[in-house]
Amino acid sequence: MSGFSGITGRGMVLLVLAALGLAVAPFVADRYLVSVLTTVLWFAYVGQAWNVMMGFSGLLSLGHALYVGLGAYVSAALFVHFGIGPWAGMVLAMLVAVVAGCIIGFLGFRFGVKGVHFALLTIAFAEVARIGFDHITWVGGSGGFFLPVEAGASDPLNLRGSPMLFYYVALALVVGALLLSRVLLHSRLGYQWLAVREEPDAAEASGVDLFRARMTAVAVSSALTALGGVFQAFYFNNLFPEQVFSMGRSIEIILPAIVGGIGTLVGPILGAFILTPLGEALTFLIEAGGLDLPGLKQLFYGAALVVIVVFRPEGVWPWLARRLRLVRQPGEGA
Amino acid sequence: MAALLEVEGLSKRFRGLKAVSEVSFTVPEERILALIGPNGAGKTTTFNLIAGVFPPDEGRVTLKGRNLTGLKPNQVCAAGIGRTFQIVKPFGQLTVEENVVVGALARERSVETARIQARAVLERLELADQANRPARSLTLPDRKRLEVARALATRPTLLLLDEVLAGLRPTEVDRMVEVLRDLNRREGLTILMIEHVMRAVMALSDRVVVLDHGEKIADGVPAEVVADPRVVESYLGAEALD
Numbered sequence: 001m002s003g004f005s006g007i008t009g010r011g012m013v014l015l016v017l018a019a020l021g022l023a024v025a026p027f028v029a030d031r032y033l034v035s036v037l038t039t040v041l042w043f044a045y046v047g048q049a050w051n052v053m054m055g056f057s058g059l060l061s062l063g064h065a066l067y068v069g070l071g072a073y074v075s076a077a078l079f080v081h082f083g084i085g086p087w088a089g090m091v092l093a094m095l096v097a098v099v100a101g102c103i104i105g106f107l108g109f110r111f112g113v114k115g116v117h118f119a120l121l122t123i124a125f126a127e128v129a130r131i132g133f134d135h136i137t138w139v140g141g142s143g144g145f146f147l148p149v150e151a152g153a154s155d156p157l158n159l160r161g162s163p164m165l166f167y168y169v170a171l172a173l174v175v176g177a178l179l180l181s182r183v184l185l186h187s188r189l190g191y192q193w194l195a196v197r198e199e200p201d202a203a204e205a206s207g208v209d210l211f212r213a214r215m216t217a218v219a220v221s222s223a224l225t226a227l228g229g230v231f232q233a234f235y236f237n238n239l240f241p242e243q244v245f246s247m248g249r250s251i252e253i254i255l256p257a258i259v260g261g262i263g264t265l266v267g268p269i270l271g272a273f274i275l276t277p278l279g280e281a282l283t284f285l286i287e288a289g290g291l292d293l294p295g296l297k298q299l300f301y302g303a304a305l306v307v308i309v310v311f312r313p314e315g316v317w318p319w320l321a322r323r324l325r326l327v328r329q330p331g332e333g334a
Numbered sequence: 335m336a337a338l339l340e341v342e343g344l345s346k347r348f349r350g351l352k353a354v355s356e357v358s359f360t361v362p363e364e365r366i367l368a369l370i371g372p373n374g375a376g377k378t379t380t381f382n383l384i385a386g387v388f389p390p391d392e393g394r395v396t397l398k399g400r401n402l403t404g405l406k407p408n409q410v411c412a413a414g415i416g417r418t419f420q421i422v423k424p425f426g427q428l429t430v431e432e433n434v435v436v437g438a439l440a441r442e443r444s445v446e447t448a449r450i451q452a453r454a455v456l457e458r459l460e461l462a463d464q465a466n467r468p469a470r471s472l473t474l475p476d477r478k479r480l481e482v483a484r485a486l487a488t489r490p491t492l493l494l495l496d497e498v499l500a501g502l503r504p505t506e507v508d509r510m511v512e513v514l515r516d517l518n519r520r521e522g523l524t525i526l527m528i529e530h531v532m533r534a535v536m537a538l539s540d541r542v543v544v545l546d547h548g549e550k551i552a553d554g555v556p557a558e559v560v561a562d563p564r565v566v567e568s569y570l571g572a573e574a575l576d
């Protein structure tokens with residue numbers, strides 16, 4: 001599964017159906033379901049953003065909450081302190097995240113920090129941000145940073161409005177990230193990323209500038225992730241460093257791609273559609289069964305994850321795509 | 335005959351161990367030069383010094399008069415040197431064709447054009463029927479061929495081949511020898527090859543350089559070199575004289 005496999009007619013039909021379903025969902029679903037779907041789409045989006053680094057370029061980041069948090073705080077601060085709306089603010093939000101990503105990338109790639117050690121570097125930066133933002137009182141410190149909320153406001157230019165607005169923004173982010181990932185993967189840069197992921201030495205001998213290829217992957221991934229942060233800030237209207245930058249959040253971001261299929265285009269989206277509903281269903285079942293023990297949900301959730309990862313180590317999507325013949329198999333022509 | 339590659343006084347130590355010591359030789363344009371010698375003689379280290387994997391302690395490498403010393407591998411590739419790896423390094427999850435496309439993209443910005451070039455190279459290396467298979471599923475002989483195909487796709491003026499015949503059966507050796515001879519004769523590709531298969535060395539090379547303990551001990555036409563007593567003693571063994 002290099003991500004290049006052509007889609008079959010059957011796959012195309014399913015893709016169109018899924019897109020149509022998601023497009024009309026808010027008109028048929030109730031408020032709760034729309035909020036669940038928005039969460040699903042958010043994780044699908046940041047999962048895709050993370051996938052650019054790990055899935056395409058082989059760079060393990062366990063600190064992607066850093067870029068979410070930077071995007072969220074920068075756009076929120078611009079809005080609260082200067083009245084600059086998110087559509088303009090996201091530019092600076094992405095820029096700040098890219099700068100942070102490039103600092104991590106520079107340290108990692110310039111000094112040959114590889115694999116898990118690179119991952120530690122990404123965790124370290126996210127942790128520094130978590131603790132650091134606790135002390136930046138300009139954005140609320142540990143007490144949290146709040147965006148003004150007006151009941152019934154409808155101001156799409158400032159991303160203020162109904163849950164339906166946020167649902168469609170999240171959907172647009174997912175579709176945009178999917179299209180961008182596809183274009184990138186089929187580009188010269190995409191081939192170079194995959195080569196670097198597979199065999200850095202051979203990639204370099206084939207003319208790939210490793211430093212440049214890796215830095216662009218970090219830049220693209222951090223910029224996309226920061227957009228997810230902007231969304232989060234305006235959707236939830238409150239930011240706490242302990243949540244936004246937390247290690248737990250970083251792990252939540254990478255789970256959809258791992259479950260769905262690292263390095264595939266559809267994997268992170270499918271993964272989000274498996275994991276978030278699974279979590280919600282467990283909550284519902286546990287409450288319905290009257291077994292409201294603390295940690296019980298996490299226990300089941302963890303067990304489900306183990307089952308998926310043990311039985312489908314390459315992710316659910318590659319297996320599903322083969323079984324349902326959604327993509328062309330090698331040998332069936334390009 | 336103008337020199338394409340000039341290696342002058344190349345030395346490299348690893349923690350005090352002299353891997354390569356003051357090695358000099360030239361590869362003339364459009365010729366095939368074989369680098370032979372016992373295991374640990376410094377052949378692959380010499381290759382890595384030329385390819386820019388690490389810089390030499392002393393000495394210089396020039397290609398057509400251009401100094402390549404201290405360049406990184408991707409810059410050496412851009413300068414016109416393609417290489418294979420002794421322990422093959424395919425991009426395992428990519429298809430055979432995609433592997434070669436990566437090589438072609440070294441000089442080509444358009445993926446479509448690179449794909450056309452890759453297909454032509456695959457034809458050449460008799461890998462066209464495997465184009466859509468994942469590289470990791472190939473047999474060893476095909477992986478060796480893929481190494482050559484990927485390096486060739488970067489359109490080098492000099493091709494460095496690190497034991498591409500090792501582990502192949504005699505018929506497969508003959509096929510590869512034919513391909514290499516053809517590339518050299520028809521397209522004027524200059525080749526520097528590390529090789530243990532003496533039959534191929536004798537069949538292909540215009541010149542042979544022998545390394546032993548990091549030093550050059552012989553340099554000449556194949557017939558001359560295999561008759562050299564020092565070469566026989568250090569590398570070929572007495573039976574080669576029979």
